[in-house]
Amino acid sequence: MSFSNDIYEIIKTRRSIRSFNDKEVPDELLDKILQTAIWAPSGKNFQNWYFYVLKDEKLKEFIKIYKESWEYVKPTLEGKLKSKIIELTGKFFGNIGNAPVVILAFSDIIPEEEPITSMGSVFLAIQNLLLLAHKEGLGTCVLGRVEQKAEQVKKMLNIENKEFLCGIALGFYNRESPAPPRREGRSHWL
Numbered sequence: 334m335s336f337s338n339d340i341y342e343i344i345k346t347r348r349s350i351r352s353f354n355d356k357e358v359p360d361e362l363l364d365k366i367l368q369t370a371i372w373a374p375s376g377k378n379f380q381n382w383y384f385y386v387l388k389d390e391k392l393k394e395f396i397k398i399y400k401e402s403w404e405y406v407k408p409t410l411e412g413k414l415k416s417k418i419i420e421l422t423g424k425f426f427g428n429i430g431n432a433p434v435v436i437l438a439f440s441d442i443i444p445e446e447e448p449i450t451s452m453g454s455v456f457l458a459i460q461n462l463l464l465l466a467h468k469e470g471l472g473t474c475v476l477g478r479v480e481q482k483a484e485q486v487k488k489m490l491n492i493e494n495k496e497f498l499c500g501i502a503l504g505f506y507n508r509e510s511p512a513p514p515r516r517e518g519r520s521h522w523l
């Protein structure tokens with residue numbers, strides 16, 4: 334299924350998806366999305382983004398690490414979220430909603446660049462990725478908080494000298510989450 338060509342509609346209808354079906358994601362489609370996502374702006378045009386696509390065995394390895402990160406995420410949510418939401422979040426940390434693909438995003442460590450600029454550039458490419466995936470009928474969910482397991486993730490991929498930023502779960506899905514309403518008053522015209 335391919336969604337609208339209207340960029341306004343694509344942006345507003347993208348949702349974080351936390352439950353995936355087992356329909357295979359074609360490699361050609363994923364490659365097209367990744368090759369297009371990198372047409373993002375980047376500080377000093379460093380193009381400092383790296384994406385690692387995990388499937389099958391490597392994905393299982395990552396899920397083990399992700400699951401461990403729940404230990405320190407859980408206490409940070411207690412008292413702030415309803416217990417049902419905490420339970421569902423814990424489940425997601427255990428299986429990533431059966432996503433068939435997880436993409437791990439990294440940045441070069443650039444001594445002469447402020448971290449906020451280099452990381453920001455990668456997140457701009459990530460947003461492109463999320464929107465392109467949505468246009469192609471694929472669901473995505475950014476996986477935060479696992480950056481605290483960065484050393485284990487880097488060891489798993491045999492990566493040094495790059496900063497691990499986040500994961501992105503990706504796959505086809507049957508049902509989307511409701512749209513959380515956007516907060517008002519975030520634009521100020523002077």
Ligand SMILES: Cc1cc2nc3c(=O)[nH]c(=O)nc-3n(C[C@H](O)[C@H](O)[C@H](O)COP(=O)(O)O)c2cc1C
Binds near residue numbers: 347348511
């Ligand atoms: C940096 C970042 C980290 C996120 N981490 C998680 C996460 O660990 N688990 C999760 O289920 N959703 C995560 N999300 C998704 C947000 O919860 C979601 O974007 C937000 O609730 C708004 O919903 P929407 O994406 O459907 O509009 C993350 C989003 C961002 C941008």
